[in-house]
Amino acid sequence: MxxxxxxxxxxxxxxxxxxxxxxxxxxxxxxxxxxxxxxxxxxxxxxxxxxxxxxxxxxxxxxxxxxxxxxxxxxxxxxxxxxxxxxxQLTTEQRNKMIQQKKMQIATIISKRGINPQTNTPHPPQRILKAMEEAGVRVDPFIDAELQVDNVVKRIRSILPIKFEKVVIELKIPAQFAGRSYNILKSSGDVLEEKWLDDGSLQVQISILAGIQDEFFKKISDLTHGNFQSKIVRREEI
The missing domain is CATH 3.30.1250.10 (Ribosome maturation protein SBDS, N-terminal domain)
Known part of the structure; x- marks a missing residue:
């Protein structure tokens, strides 16, 4: 066998x-x-x-x-x-490894969803991990990371200013990149409005997590070689 x-x-x-x-x-x-x-x-x-x-x-x-x-x-x-x-059953080594993995999963989720309200930029996962350590946060390796996020945020807020926010962005993408941009748009957030313009370009409004804003713009910029227009329509706390 x-x-x-x-x-x-x-x-x-x-x-x-x-x-x-x-x-x-x-x-x-x-x-x-x-x-x-x-x-x-x-x-x-x-x-x-x-x-x-x-x-x-x-x-x-x-x-x-x-x-x-x-x-x-x-x-x-x-x-x-x-x-x-x-x-x-887990050995001590296995348990410790899985706890560290779970902490990183939680920190990554918080980094993508939350921002520093003082700068409107995301906290890197390592900064969140440091705050978790300072706050003495304990995570359970057996419980899904998503279910532990709220408790962790409550514990670290006194150490790390954090706000959960979505950003609604309006984009205009040239015709030659419009079709290929669709996968990026759909995988990054919720497309609220879309309009195909007479010149073949795509105009959309999309709602994304504030923490992935820089990553999102980089993907669009890489695809279009920087040839796109964008503006922030509004920010929404979540």
Whole structure:
């Protein structure tokens, strides 16, 4: 059998049902991604497609107990439930690594959505990470970054001035770049208005997160070689 998950890297995911333990060996990072809603093939998560009573002792759970607890003996259906409802064990090193990754995810989200109200420019992620450290912010590696943003912002606001804002921008893009600009526009924000002008150029109003304004303008500038017109229509707090 070809294993896609190293046994050395694998950790235990455990679910207790009616007082009985059921364990599987999993890739810790992919298991957490799956738990948070990412579509990952279970064969890429399971180190071995077995359900154990004691994984470290390689003691398999009896089929009768699996059937009674889960209503099926299908390993993948059982594994899915354990991953979604159970506890995923992590080593200290794995936990620390995942905490750092989660902190960076949160800082990146805040950087893209928020700005420094004193300068109307985004805070770089590293500045946000430093503020999180100064504020003693703790993050949970098992909880989606999006769900932790509000709490982190509350904690760091006394250290770092921050405001969440959207910017509505009006753009006029020359005809030769208009078609290719559409992917950038659609992936960057919400297109509020669009008008194709008589000369073939595209005039649009788009609402984007204030924190990605510089990045957005760079993409448009790179595409058009700087040959476009823009103006800020308004700013909206979110």
């Amino acid at each position: 070809f294993l896609t998950v190293s046994l050395e890297k694998a950790v235990i995911a455990r679910l207790v049902v009616s007082g009985k333990k059921f364990e599987i060996l999993v890739d810790p990072e992919k298991a957490l991604e799956f738990r948070n809603g990412k579509n990952i093939d279970l064969d890429d998560i399971l180190a071995i497609p077995n359900v154990y009573r004691n994984a470290r002792a390689s003691e398999l759970a009896p089929m009768s107990e699996i059937q009674q607890a889960f209503g099926t003996t299908d390993v993948y259906k059982v594994a899915e439930r354990i991953l979604k409802k159970g506890e995923i």
